[in-house]
Amino acid sequence: MARLKGFKKLTIPSEALKKWLTILNPRKCEELEISVNEALNRVISSDIFAREDLPRFDKSAVDGYALLSTDTAGASQFEPIKFKLPGINTISYPQAFPIWTGNPIPKNTDTVVMIENTKKTKSHLEVYIQLPKGANVSKKGEDVKAGELAIRSGTLLKPQHLALISALGYESVNVSRKPMIGILATGDELVPLTESPSKGQIFESNRVMLAGLCKELGCKILDLGISKDDPKNISDKIRLALENCDCIITTGGTSVGKLDFVPEVINKIGTPGVIVHGIALRPGMPTGLAIVEKKPILILSGNPVAAMVGFEVFMKPLLFKMIGLNIDDRVIIKGTLIRKAATRLGRQTYLRVRVFKTNGQNFVEPISARGSSIISSLTKANGFVIVPANREGVRKGEIVSVLLFGPLESEKDV
Amino acid sequence: MARLKGFKKLTIPSEALKKWLTILNPRKCEELEISVNEALNRVISSDIFAREDLPRFDKSAVDGYALLSTDTAGASQFEPIKFKLPGINTISYPQAFPIWTGNPIPKNTDTVVMIENTKKTKSHLEVYIQLPKGANVSKKGEDVKAGELAIRSGTLLKPQHLALISALGYESVNVSRKPMIGILATGDELVPLTESPSKGQIFESNRVMLAGLCKELGCKILDLGISKDDPKNISDKIRLALENCDCIITTGGTSVGKLDFVPEVINKIGTPGVIVHGIALRPGMPTGLAIVEKKPILILSGNPVAAMVGFEVFMKPLLFKMIGLNIDDRVIIKGTLIRKAATRLGRQTYLRVRVFKTNGQNFVEPISARGSSIISSLTKANGFVIVPANREGVRKGEIVSVLLFGPLESEKDV
Numbered sequence: 125m126a127r128l129k130g131f132k133k134l135t136i137p138s139e140a141l142k143k144w145l146t147i148l149n150p151r152k153c154e155e156l157e158i159s160v161n162e163a164l165n166r167v168i169s170s171d172i173f174a175r176e177d178l179p180r181f182d183k184s185a186v187d188g189y190a191l192l193s194t195d196t197a198g199a200s201q202f203e204p205i206k207f208k209l210p211g212i213n214t215i216s217y218p219q220a221f222p223i224w225t226g227n228p229i230p231k232n233t234d235t236v237v238m239i240e241n242t243k244k245t246k247s248h249l250e251v252y253i254q255l256p257k258g259a260n261v262s263k264k265g266e267d268v269k270a271g272e273l274a275i276r277s278g279t280l281l282k283p284q285h286l287a288l289i290s291a292l293g294y295e296s297v298n299v300s301r302k303p304m305i306g307i308l309a310t311g312d313e314l315v316p317l318t319e320s321p322s323k324g325q326i327f328e329s330n331r332v333m334l335a336g337l338c339k340e341l342g343c344k345i346l347d348l349g350i351s352k353d354d355p356k357n358i359s360d361k362i363r364l365a366l367e368n369c370d371c372i373i374t375t376g377g378t379s380v381g382k383l384d385f386v387p388e389v390i391n392k393i394g395t396p397g398v399i400v401h402g403i404a405l406r407p408g409m410p411t412g413l414a415i416v417e418k419k420p421i422l423i424l425s426g427n428p429v430a431a432m433v434g435f436e437v438f439m440k441p442l443l444f445k446m447i448g449l450n451i452d453d454r455v456i457i458k459g460t461l462i463r464k465a466a467t468r469l470g471r472q473t474y475l476r477v478r479v480f481k482t483n484g485q486n487f488v489e490p491i492s493a494r495g496s497s498i499i500s501s502l503t504k505a506n507g508f509v510i511v512p513a514n515r516e517g518v519r520k521g522e523i524v525s526v527l528l529f530g531p532l533e534s535e536k537d538v
Numbered sequence: 539m540a541r542l543k544g545f546k547k548l549t550i551p552s553e554a555l556k557k558w559l560t561i562l563n564p565r566k567c568e569e570l571e572i573s574v575n576e577a578l579n580r581v582i583s584s585d586i587f588a589r590e591d592l593p594r595f596d597k598s599a600v601d602g603y604a605l606l607s608t609d610t611a612g613a614s615q616f617e618p619i620k621f622k623l624p625g626i627n628t629i630s631y632p633q634a635f636p637i638w639t640g641n642p643i644p645k646n647t648d649t650v651v652m653i654e655n656t657k658k659t660k661s662h663l664e665v666y667i668q669l670p671k672g673a674n675v676s677k678k679g680e681d682v683k684a685g686e687l688a689i690r691s692g693t694l695l696k697p698q699h700l701a702l703i704s705a706l707g708y709e710s711v712n713v714s715r716k717p718m719i720g721i722l723a724t725g726d727e728l729v730p731l732t733e734s735p736s737k738g739q740i741f742e743s744n745r746v747m748l749a750g751l752c753k754e755l756g757c758k759i760l761d762l763g764i765s766k767d768d769p770k771n772i773s774d775k776i777r778l779a780l781e782n783c784d785c786i787i788t789t790g791g792t793s794v795g796k797l798d799f800v801p802e803v804i805n806k807i808g809t810p811g812v813i814v815h816g817i818a819l820r821p822g823m824p825t826g827l828a829i830v831e832k833k834p835i836l837i838l839s840g841n842p843v844a845a846m847v848g849f850e851v852f853m854k855p856l857l858f859k860m861i862g863l864n865i866d867d868r869v870i871i872k873g874t875l876i877r878k879a880a881t882r883l884g885r886q887t888y889l890r891v892r893v894f895k896t897n898g899q900n901f902v903e904p905i906s907a908r909g910s911s912i913i914s915s916l917t918k919a920n921g922f923v924i925v926p927a928n929r930e931g932v933r934k935g936e937i938v939s940v941l942l943f944g945p946l947e948s949e950k951d952v
Contacts, residue, residue: 164749287842291743497676
């Protein structure tokens with residue numbers, strides 16, 4: 125009966141994560157070579173160095189005329205200097221060449237004068253401006269020099285990175301393989317969307333959320349379906365997942381009730397089994413962290429809000445390591461709380477909040493929701509305020525940091 | 539020769555956009571029904587209302603015992619109240635029922651006491667706390683009430699929205715069809731990655747960037763390849779795209795040089811043709827906005843930075859309308875400039891900057907890059923500071939707003 129008395133000890137979230145990752149020692153998934161056209165939002169797993177200078181040659185940055193800067197000395201709006209152009213034999217003038225943006229700079233020229241600062245006549249070109257050497261020229265190597273590190277391993281490839289990789293002439297890049305994540309929902313009360321719930325049953329809604337969170341980090345999903353609160357069935361599904369996945373996430377069956385079989389099932393499958401169970405986190409107290417066959421298992425609460433928080437706290441840092449991302453790219457913004465909110469001393473609390481903009485200022489509204497089962501609190505919110513365990517609530521008017529997970533609404537300026 | 543003198547008149551970016559969108563009157567792409575499992579990051583095109591209450595019944599939010607709150611009156615740590623449990627015939631006590639998180643509340647009970655506040659003996663249950671009616675009960679409909687609007691049309695579906703839609707029992711959702719965007723790069727100097735550049739040639743790098751930007755907004759891409767600076771070839775490709783795409787983006791050939799054929803080719807294909815050409819925008823001055831056969835054509839500069847800025851300024855607002863997104867979800871954060879930066883009076887300027895965090899403060903470093911051809915400036919930067927046309931530069935120490943396009947680096951706190 126002791127286990128029905130609740131968790132004996134709650135572990136601080138950061139300590140729980142550290143313990144899990146230390147024992148697990150997660151490695152980056154192996155790398156594979158893919159076309160740069162397919163590499164959007166993949167994490168590059170090798171450094172990219174420039175094989176040659178970019179640009180490959182001195183080129184014009186404007187439409188105009190290439191010339192020697194020294195030949196423009198003294199030129200002005202009132203005293204233009206005359207130049208000869210190819211095909212116009214006006215031998216006594218210095219030479220200029222018409223040139224368009226991107227063209228290589230001709231021999232014996234070092235500068236480009238913009239069309240706007242010239243006038244072409246039948247016999248010659250007039251230049252109305254004195255130019256320093258190199259004006260309007262993109263110098264060879266000024267973007268990236270040959271041998272220079274252009275993209276660091278561990279970078280999430282956004283459109284601009286693909287542009288640079290292409291400009292450097294790379295057709296393919298090495299990226300880390302997408303981790304395969306197995307997702308299992310447990311609970312006698314759960315029915316899939318294809319069935320009709322009987323009395324006391326509800327539609328299962330965690331798998332699609334967790335799959336979405338994983339996909340946003342570039343993972344593949346193995347959907348393990350829904351398991352009844354039955355140790356054999358749960359065990360079979362986890363064993364199947366261990367064969368086919370890099371990581372497993374379960375929801376439900378992780379509290380201290382008589383049907384909460386997940387932790388003990390995992391402990392029976394292999395060692396070290398459950399490493400942490402019971403976290404000083406709200407919501408998400410019954411979250412568990414396990415390792416079996418060197419594979420991580422994240423045991424999440426069946427409550428959707430707690431599941432999302434548990435994913436944020438434990439799964440994201442793990443997945444960042446598995447995909448080899450070198451920057452935690454979660455966006456944190458600051459804003460002013462418009463209402464106080466209570467939190468419980470001794471628990472790191474993820475407050476659901478809605479950040480909105482008025483007159484360019486960010487305001488933060490706590491979403492009133494009692495339990496961790498209120499899914500609409502997650503769609504009304506667009507971020508979490510993380511309240512440390514040593515705080516008992518946050519005050520109205522306080523400036524807080526918000527971890528964004530949804531779009532920021534701009535209210536019409538009044 | 540007049541057109542070689544540069545643009546006669548530059549249009550203010552917001553006016554150019556307004557003019558384009560007004561004439562175009564873009565509609566949301568038609569809707570289609572897809573599985574909720576496939577709906578991540580799609581834009582929902584119909585409101586979702588709850589068909590029944592969520593939760594569907596009063597249920598327990600904790601593991602414990604269901605009872606009548608009035609039966610707990612006066613209970614305390616020192617004076618527990620005794621209850622009978624099913625199967626234990628202790629007739630004189632009020633009734634309690636064991637209950638687990640998520641279970642329906644039994645008849646003739648209205649409250650749940652947590653296991654932690656009870657003690658079970660062989661003959662009865664002791665309750666050590668007085669509870670208000672409804673304590674630890676998730677009330678029917680407290681998440682979403684039957685008939686209530688749960689998800690508004692135009693919402694970008696993130697993982698938490700999919701959870702709510704599933705919890706409400708919807709297997710499928712209506713979303714707007716992905717727009718098909720044709721992307722054409724033009725320029726004699728451009729070679730694809732599959733070839734080796736000759737003298738004066740460069741690797742084409744805009745298509746992969748623009749395709750990535752479009753894909754991030756949920757578009758499909760028709761790659762129109764690279765066209766030489768040849769009116770016939772450009773015209774053929776644009777005509778092909780008009781048949782197969784919702785929108786076309788071109789790069790290059792849009793300045794005032796002798797090989798800048800794109801605008802005049804478009805004008806020959808149909809009306810109204812080019813609506814705006816030459817924008818008071820830096821970089822991106824030669825950007826053009828056109829409409830042919832009621833389809834939008836965005837004519838971008840061949841310079842990668844100018845192309846990205848032109849996309850940001852003109853394509854994103856258009857695509858938001860085409861996909862039916864009701865919130866501009868671009869993230870803007872504030873920070874302190876650590877260096878001054880010059881901008882040109884009369885041009886709205888997109889300064890490339892790197893925002894970084896030190897001791898929880900955001901600092902903004904302008905990326906030194908002369909031209910709009912420096913692609914590495916986009917990978918070193920993670921945001922734009924938009925400097926209005928009436929400003930001549932920004933000052934060191936100034937608080938600026940940054941439109942983020944890359945991850946925020948947190949430097950180790952010192």
